[in-house]
Amino acid sequence: MNIEPTFREQLIDAGILIPLGVDGVWGRNGVFEAICAGLEHAISEAGLNDAPEVMRFPPAMPQDYFEKSGYMKNFPHFAGTIHSFDGDERGQHKLLGQMARGEPWMEQQQPAGLVLTPAACYSVYPTLARRGPLANVGALVDVYCWCFRHEPSLEPTRFQFFRMREFVRVGTVAQVMAFREDWVARGKVFATSLGIPFEVDIANDPFFGRGGKLMADSQREQALKFELLVPINEGAGPTACMSFNYHMTHFGETWDMRTEDGEVAHTACIGFGIERLALAMLRHHGFDLDLWPVDVRAFMGFGTKVSKSVGSVDAVEA
Amino acid sequence: MNIEPTFREQLIDAGILIPLGVDGVWGRNGVFEAICAGLEHAISEAGLNDAPEVMRFPPAMPQDYFEKSGYMKNFPHFAGTIHSFDGDERGQHKLLGQMARGEPWMEQQQPAGLVLTPAACYSVYPTLARRGPLANVGALVDVYCWCFRHEPSLEPTRFQFFRMREFVRVGTVAQVMAFREDWVARGKVFATSLGIPFEVDIANDPFFGRGGKLMADSQREQALKFELLVPINEGAGPTACMSFNYHMTHFGETWDMRTEDGEVAHTACIGFGIERLALAMLRHHGFDLDLWPVDVRAFMGFGTKVSKSVGSVDAVEA
Numbered sequence: 001m002n003i004e005p006t007f008r009e010q011l012i013d014a015g016i017l018i019p020l021g022v023d024g025v026w027g028r029n030g031v032f033e034a035i036c037a038g039l040e041h042a043i044s045e046a047g048l049n050d051a052p053e054v055m056r057f058p059p060a061m062p063q064d065y066f067e068k069s070g071y072m073k074n075f076p077h078f079a080g081t082i083h084s085f086d087g088d089e090r091g092q093h094k095l096l097g098q099m100a101r102g103e104p105w106m107e108q109q110q111p112a113g114l115v116l117t118p119a120a121c122y123s124v125y126p127t128l129a130r131r132g133p134l135a136n137v138g139a140l141v142d143v144y145c146w147c148f149r150h151e152p153s154l155e156p157t158r159f160q161f162f163r164m165r166e167f168v169r170v171g172t173v174a175q176v177m178a179f180r181e182d183w184v185a186r187g188k189v190f191a192t193s194l195g196i197p198f199e200v201d202i203a204n205d206p207f208f209g210r211g212g213k214l215m216a217d218s219q220r221e222q223a224l225k226f227e228l229l230v231p232i233n234e235g236a237g238p239t240a241c242m243s244f245n246y247h248m249t250h251f252g253e254t255w256d257m258r259t260e261d262g263e264v265a266h267t268a269c270i271g272f273g274i275e276r277l278a279l280a281m282l283r284h285h286g287f288d289l290d291l292w293p294v295d296v297r298a299f300m301g302f303g304t305k306v307s308k309s310v311g312s313v314d315a316v317e318a
Numbered sequence: 319m320n321i322e323p324t325f326r327e328q329l330i331d332a333g334i335l336i337p338l339g340v341d342g343v344w345g346r347n348g349v350f351e352a353i354c355a356g357l358e359h360a361i362s363e364a365g366l367n368d369a370p371e372v373m374r375f376p377p378a379m380p381q382d383y384f385e386k387s388g389y390m391k392n393f394p395h396f397a398g399t400i401h402s403f404d405g406d407e408r409g410q411h412k413l414l415g416q417m418a419r420g421e422p423w424m425e426q427q428q429p430a431g432l433v434l435t436p437a438a439c440y441s442v443y444p445t446l447a448r449r450g451p452l453a454n455v456g457a458l459v460d461v462y463c464w465c466f467r468h469e470p471s472l473e474p475t476r477f478q479f480f481r482m483r484e485f486v487r488v489g490t491v492a493q494v495m496a497f498r499e500d501w502v503a504r505g506k507v508f509a510t511s512l513g514i515p516f517e518v519d520i521a522n523d524p525f526f527g528r529g530g531k532l533m534a535d536s537q538r539e540q541a542l543k544f545e546l547l548v549p550i551n552e553g554a555g556p557t558a559c560m561s562f563n564y565h566m567t568h569f570g571e572t573w574d575m576r577t578e579d580g581e582v583a584h585t586a587c588i589g590f591g592i593e594r595l596a597l598a599m600l601r602h603h604g605f606d607l608d609l610w611p612v613d614v615r616a617f618m619g620f621g622t623k624v625s626k627s628v629g630s631v632d633a634v635e636a
Contacts, residue, residue, distance in 0.1 A: 081424055
């Protein structure tokens, strides 16, 4: 009996994902990164006319930003805190002995004041808030960040570390709602240009615990979150590759962000899951980038010989 | 009395570095990222003819890779371990209470099996080792990764989170030594093309504790490490922006990497500190990319209007 390899096995066999021995933690090869660079290019182009302000953040954020965000109320199971050793040589000697004997050795690791970033936009709000009241036109930010969610999984679409690109809008309720509505439409055009099948549906976040069900229901009832879903995994529902989120005044109140008129600011963000979009492309167009449809290749800014130059992230032409 | 703002203050005033309230942890704006993309482009071009295999890794590595690397013997103070909450709703309730009262709340955080990557090449060795003995020509890898070192500092050149690009060579002692010697020369050409002042000098790593002095001396005596140094900070010595490292058989023995003949493999790596090189460029060419020397702009692949398009990482032309 022949058993068809799964998409996950195909990705590993082709060397596109490099297993590291931890579920959901992968290395990537040049083909995968060329697709990610192409997606970055296409997203930049899609947002270019809006002239967003560019902000880039490292993979972690300050502990006080994280605490204030309320993340541990909603998703404590996903967070990753960073700890470091501040012992002396005696402490190090003890630690190395524990490690050599295969014992736990991390009891001397102390909180380092940093938490892995769970969503790209989290550092945007305090950064904007520090500047004082918004201008009349509000704010629009283009942000990109490595994110972490501690949810080890065998599904190739569930990375513990992944990159998230976002456009973040801050302003009056009218500005923010118009932005999200516009981007739901633009998201559909974007996915159509990528040549992948999709549907857009109302969604909810995976809130923690029994109380989480209530929060999820409320989020759906208020239509706060939409997702663009693409079939990727065999025998499973489609995967959210983009999301369109309205936060009402949650971040405005948290960071005391004010509009020009002194009202609490509303916020919304459009998120692109880079790894998931890359997997969607591989799933629907195959592993040989040279054989992808010409218009898709053009949309992603690929040159004529991307497969020859995947040794470089510069496979994408500006 | 007029006091000239420091380079650090100038970077903040210009919005190039975004303070986040933690020393050595910064956001970046579009100008900074355009320079980083330009450096990536120039490094890719410099290595293109060697046809390295591309590997990309997330900002963390498996705990067992990390333990085996020996990092805690040499640099325990720099490491960042990742911890996550695996409690229940009662545990979460307790945690939220502690957080609300401003008390420590991380005692329920448990090791997540992941450690922040301290140097880009660390995941390359076990990945190569898993494939079995090397081919006759050895191996050459192009790797790029966010790295972490817990050394909070006010010096703008000392980021806790930074990006490191590396070329990694694995093979016989002759292959590896020739590679490093070649790259010391190519590194000088590279820095000359960037238009920055530099010197190359023998160097040592900042080993931990009193025993570290001996290791540093030994490293210098054996000329295992060279650095390309660029003056950046006022009133301080020059900053290492590239390094040229020969590890002898350290990683070969650790991961049992073998040459075609069955000998333990030697390794070397050439590291480019992306953030430090970007700061060197800002220091020596100024903050307006349009005013940079034409040949430098061409070397970095900048288009004609990079300052107009810093809203996008695609400011660099392939």
